[in-house]
Amino acid sequence: MLKFAGVKKQYGTFVLDVSMEVKPGMVTGLIGANGAGKSTTFKAALNLIPTDGGEIRLFGKNVETLTPQDKEKLGVVLSDSGFSDWLTVNDVAVVLDAMYRDFSKEEFLRRCGEFGLPFKKKIRDFSTGMKAKLKLLVAISHEAKLLILDEPTAGLDVVGREELLALLQDYLGEQEERSVLISSHIASDLEKFCDDIYMIHDGKIILHEETDVLLGSYGILKVDGSQYEKMDKSAILCRKKEEFGYCLLTDSRQFYQENEPGLIVEKCGIDDVILLMTKGERV
Amino acid sequence: MRGLLVKDLRLLAGQKRFFVVVVAIGLFFMLSGQDPIFTVSYCTLLLSFFTASTISYDEFNHGFFYLFSLPVSRKGYVAEKYLFGLLTGGAAWVATTVIGGLYGSMAQEDFLLLEWIAGAVGILVVLVIFLCLTLPVQFKFGSEKGRIVISVGMIALFLGLMAFLKMDGVLEVVAGVAERIASLGTVAVLGVGVLFFAIVVAVSVAASVHIMEKKQLS
Numbered sequence: 107m108l109k110f111a112g113v114k115k116q117y118g119t120f121v122l123d124v125s126m127e128v129k130p131g132m133v134t135g136l137i138g139a140n141g142a143g144k145s146t147t148f149k150a151a152l153n154l155i156p157t158d159g160g161e162i163r164l165f166g167k168n169v170e171t172l173t174p175q176d177k178e179k180l181g182v183v184l185s186d187s188g189f190s191d192w193l194t195v196n197d198v199a200v201v202l203d204a205m206y207r208d209f210s211k212e213e214f215l216r217r218c219g220e221f222g223l224p225f226k227k228k229i230r231d232f233s234t235g236m237k238a239k240l241k242l243l244v245a246i247s248h249e250a251k252l253l254i255l256d257e258p259t260a261g262l263d264v265v266g267r268e269e270l271l272a273l274l275q276d277y278l279g280e281q282e283e284r285s286v287l288i289s290s291h292i293a294s295d296l297e298k299f300c301d302d303i304y305m306i307h308d309g310k311i312i313l314h315e316e317t318d319v320l321l322g323s324y325g326i327l328k329v330d331g332s333q334y335e336k337m338d339k340s341a342i343l344c345r346k347k348e349e350f351g352y353c354l355l356t357d358s359r360q361f362y363q364e365n366e367p368g369l370i371v372e373k374c375g376i377d378d379v380i381l382l383m384t385k386g387e388r389v
Numbered sequence: 390m391r392g393l394l395v396k397d398l399r400l401l402a403g404q405k406r407f408f409v410v411v412v413a414i415g416l417f418f419m420l421s422g423q424d425p426i427f428t429v430s431y432c433t434l435l436l437s438f439f440t441a442s443t444i445s446y447d448e449f450n451h452g453f454f455y456l457f458s459l460p461v462s463r464k465g466y467v468a469e470k471y472l473f474g475l476l477t478g479g480a481a482w483v484a485t486t487v488i489g490g491l492y493g494s495m496a497q498e499d500f501l502l503l504e505w506i507a508g509a510v511g512i513l514v515v516l517v518i519f520l521c522l523t524l525p526v527q528f529k530f531g532s533e534k535g536r537i538v539i540s541v542g543m544i545a546l547f548l549g550l551m552a553f554l555k556m557d558g559v560l561e562v563v564a565g566v567a568e569r570i571a572s573l574g575t576v577a578v579l580g581v582g583v584l585f586f587a588i589v590v591a592v593s594v595a596a597s598v599h600i601m602e603k604k605q606l607s
Contacts, residue, residue, distance in 0.1 A: 149454060152454075152457075174461060177458070182458040184454055186451050186454070187450055187453075188455050189455065190396070192446055193399060193403070204391045204392040205391070
């Protein structure tokens with residue numbers, strides 16, 4: 107569906123160097139701190155910025171050769187831009203109707219109504235949450251095969267996030283081959299929603315894993331200095347120095363639970379993995 | 390391109406108060422004794438200015454990124470702006486030419502229809518040349534900087550032309566060329582005009598497409 111092969115982009119001292127893939131029917135998450143390269147990756151995927159090397163293929167074509175017809179199969183949310191602030195929901199519906207062959211105006215307006223979006227108010231007068239809802243409703247309004255969603259839940263409260271994620275789940279459930287590339291600062295959103303996750307740091311992909319494996323097999327070990335010296339480190343990915351000794355990230359929690367009964371072994375979430383992968387050192 | 394046109398027409402509809410004021414001022418000038426051709430030029434050019442404003446709306450808040458993630462090509466974007474400029478300016482031109490013609494025929498004893506139409510066609514030519522000169526600049530520099538570049542460019546062009554015409558013998562050469570063209574007959578003069586017009590439009594559109602395709606979005 108979407109494939110990055112050695113894609114490079116340089117901004118001053120920042121270098122993006124990404125290889126990743128979104129497979130048909132899969133929801134792929136891209137997670138990383140601010141400035142890690144998430145938005146640059148999204149813009150490169152949409153051919154909105156020129157790259158310095160590598161190739162991006164979308165729907166089997168080089169992204170630079172995409173036609174407007176190809177782009178009808180894309181639904182996009184960008185964190186820092188959207189429809190003109192001087193338009194209303196009614197205006198957006200008419201514009202989308204003229205732009206997409208598979209757009210359903212009635213369905214779009216019905217959903218906007220359900221989410222409490224005013225039809226005649228200019229977008230500039232919308233709250234951050236209302237703008238986020240509108241962007242996502244636009245992205246899923248025209249039978250897109252691939253959704254590229256950069257921080258779609260930014261600015262939403264817990265209820266709003268849950269509503270939008272449920273809407274996305276329904277959308278994906280309608281057709282099996284629909285795919286999503288999504289980024290979010292909120293790891294719990296991605297834990298519930300993604301089939302696999304790429305972690306990006308300083309422009310590089312530092313981890314790629316299926317979400318089930320990440321949550322089911324990864325773990326954190328808390329060990330003191332002497333335990334660290336003696337233990338088997340073959341399944342340790344990285345370590346972070348702490349006051350009590352080390353915090354260790356493993357991709358095989360069960361191995362340590364079975365073979366190192368004296369160690370504290372805990373489950374971990376995506377936030378823990380990010381923290382250790384970015385702040386810790388490789389073992 | 391249809392979607393972009395609809396978007397710009399919707400943006401235009403959101404500014405209807407501004408256009409009501411423009412039309413009211415134009416009508417006021419006409420009814421207060423000004424030559425109706427002034428109303429035609431005033432309304433036509435002011436409405437076509439809105440094309441530049443739509444570029445400003447598009448680029449505001451990093452809007453180009455989102456716009457070009459939609460089913461829109463950069464070439465299509467350029468074509469739509471020329472078309473939109475022609476449609477808005479053209480609509481104002483048609484309306485004011487008809488109203489001005491009707492008013493002139495009733496209010497002026499020496500009103501000549503052919504002369505009126507010739508004058509109005511002249512305004513239409515100015516509209517197209519205006520769009521052809523300003524749109525590439527707007528695409529290159531954006532709406533805000535573009536206005537400054539256009540103003541400075543117009544002054545420079547005017548001063549340059551004045552200096553050129555003051556050079557020894559230039560006026561005679563220009564007059565000679567004009568005489569030679571005029572001696573070719575009406576059809577030939579029209580042909581030269583249309584050719585010149587087509588070259589201006591083609592060069593302007595090609596330049597705009599080139600600028601947009603190379604433009605780093607922001």
